[in-house]
Amino acid sequence: LRLAVLFVAMIPLSLFGKGGNGLAMLLMFALLWAYSVVCEVWLDGQTLGKRALGLRVVNADGTPVTWLPSVVRNLLRVVDALPGVYGVGLASTLIDPHARRLGDIVAGTMVIHAQELPAGQQVPTLAALPLPLVLAADEQAALVEFAERAGQLTVQRQEELANLLTPLTGQRDTAAIRQLVAHANWLLGRA
Numbered sequence: 001l002r003l004a005v006l007f008v009a010m011i012p013l014s015l016f017g018k019g020g021n022g023l024a025m026l027l028m029f030a031l032l033w034a035y036s037v038v039c040e041v042w043l044d045g046q047t048l049g050k051r052a053l054g055l056r057v058v059n060a061d062g063t064p065v066t067w068l069p070s071v072v073r074n075l076l077r078v079v080d081a082l083p084g085v086y087g088v089g090l091a092s093t094l095i096d097p098h099a100r101r102l103g104d105i106v107a108g109t110m111v112i113h114a115q116e117l118p119a120g121q122q123v124p125t126l127a128a129l130p131l132p133l134v135l136a137a138d139e140q141a142a143l144v145e146f147a148e149r150a151g152q153l154t155v156q157r158q159e160e161l162a163n164l165l166t167p168l169t170g171q172r173d174t175a176a177i178r179q180l181v182a183h184a185n186w187l188l189g190r191a
Helices: 002-042 048-053 067-080 086-095 102-107 137-152 155-163 173-187
Strands: 055-059 109-113
Touching: 002 067, 048 055, 055 067, 067 086, 067 102, 067 109, 086 102, 102 109, 137 155, 137 173, 155 173
Parallel strands: none
Antiparallel strands: 055 109
């Protein structure tokens, strides 16, 4: 699709001589490189092709990819495609425990299979609230899992679990649940 758009756009641009060629090169850069970066950041880690294949780019910690990692991984995509360097790209995927290519290793990202959670397992969207202290990775995962599964629990059970974290939230009952969900939204990189 990108190549078809590029081809169609180059025909009229070629009529403008060297200036048209310059515009065509800028268009080619935008379509072949910036497209991936913009889509990955604005479309939750997915270009149209990744979405069709059920793939998503995320940071290595599972949070949504941001501008800098996306730029780095896409700039290094060119290195993976250079003739004579294919072996380096292949070796990086074979050596890395997550089968990441060189750009993903340097950027601290990975491509995952995007799995939509059933409606009862999605974290409700609330204004994200940063955590008041640093949590270990397993504690962060537990907090996000609580927020994902809270809809499947009774309100009394949600409050019981949320009240265990009163030292963290300074809240009890429904206010504690809302604050934990807001912290989960922050951990997921939501604004």
